[in-house]
Amino acid sequence: xxxxxxxxxxxxxxxxxxxxxxxxxxxxxxxxxxxxxxxxxxxxxxxxxxxxxxxxxxxxxxxxxxxxxxxxxxxxxxxxxxxxxxxxxxxxxxxxxxxxxxxxxxxxxxxxxxxxxxxxxxxxxxxxxxxxxxxxxxxxxxxxxxxxxxxxxxxxxxxxxxxxxxxxxxxxxxxxxxxxxxxxxxxxxxxxxxxxxxxxxx
Numbered sequence: 777x778x779x780x781x782x783x784x785x786x787x788x789x790x791x792x793x794x795x796x797x798x799x800x801x802x803x804x805x806x807x808x809x810x811x812x813x814x815x816x817x818x819x820x821x822x823x824x825x826x827x828x829x830x831x832x833x834x835x836x837x838x839x840x841x842x843x844x845x846x847x848x849x850x851x852x853x854x855x856x857x858x859x860x861x862x863x864x865x866x867x868x869x870x871x872x873x874x875x876x877x878x879x880x881x882x883x884x885x886x887x888x889x890x891x892x893x894x895x896x897x898x899x900x901x902x903x904x905x906x907x908x909x910x911x912x913x914x915x916x917x918x919x920x921x922x923x924x925x926x927x928x929x930x931x932x933x934x935x936x937x938x939x940x941x942x943x944x945x946x947x948x949x950x951x952x953x954x955x956x957x958x959x960x961x962x963x964x965x966x967x968x969x970x971x972x973x974x975x976x977x978x
Contacts, residue, residue: 783865783888784872787933795874795929806927810877813924816917817892820849820899823914827906837958838906844954845902852898852946853891859942860886868932876929890931893922893939894946901947905955918943 784791798806824845831842865888869880896918904911922936 782871783932783934784868788868788872791868791926791932792872792874794926794933795876798877798927798929799875806877809924809927812920813878813892813928816921816924817895819917820896820914821846823903823910824849824899827903827910831906840958841951841954842906844951844958845899845906848902848947848950848954849895849899851950852894852943855942855946856889856891856894856939859889859938860891863888865932865935867930869929874929878928878930881930887931888935889938889942890922890925890936891939892925893918893931893936894943896921897940897943898947899943901944902951905951 798809824842827845828839828842831838864886866883867881867885867887868874869876870883896914900911900914900918903914918940922940925931925936926933
């Protein structure tokens with residue numbers, strides 16, 4: 777049996793409060809939060825595609841920066857997996873006796889940090905480098921995603937806060953590097969026809 781870290785001593789009471797509120801919230805709200813928590817990451821994929829499509833009309837460097845957004849989100853997810861394996865915090869719904877909106881993940885599906893929060897925040901931060909409007913929308917959606925993971929009962933608050941921090945710490949420096957090198961890389965990439973199609977609308 778794999779021994780797991782228990783995070784209840786950190787903010788277990790706050791977790792209990794949130795899940796209690798969820799149990800007494802209107803049904804439509806719980807349904808909306810549950811659906812968002814399960815499928816909301818698809819919105820970030822749509823925003824990535826939209827950002828790339830618009831960036832193609834602005835220039836090759838901008839389009840290349842947009843294409844880096846999903847790669848940065850994937851990088852953040854990889855960091856998240858490493859942290860999960862290192863910390864091995866069991867899910868709060870397994871440690872505490874609470875009723876949750878969603879079935880508790882199996883033992884070994886570690887809780888810290890929240891991968892949904894990591895991916896959402898990393899994508900949102902990266903999108904800010906492509907479009908402030910789309911990035912701002914993604915930031916709001918990322919906060920909603922982080923909150924939803926506690927609301928449905930699968931994460932402690934500190935799990936999602938750590939996810940937010942990891943997403944920022946991965947995406948911000950990565951996108952700063954991309955923005956610095958994108959003009960030079962774009963000039964090389966547009967020399968080949970397949971990449972030119974990805975980087976230019978003309």
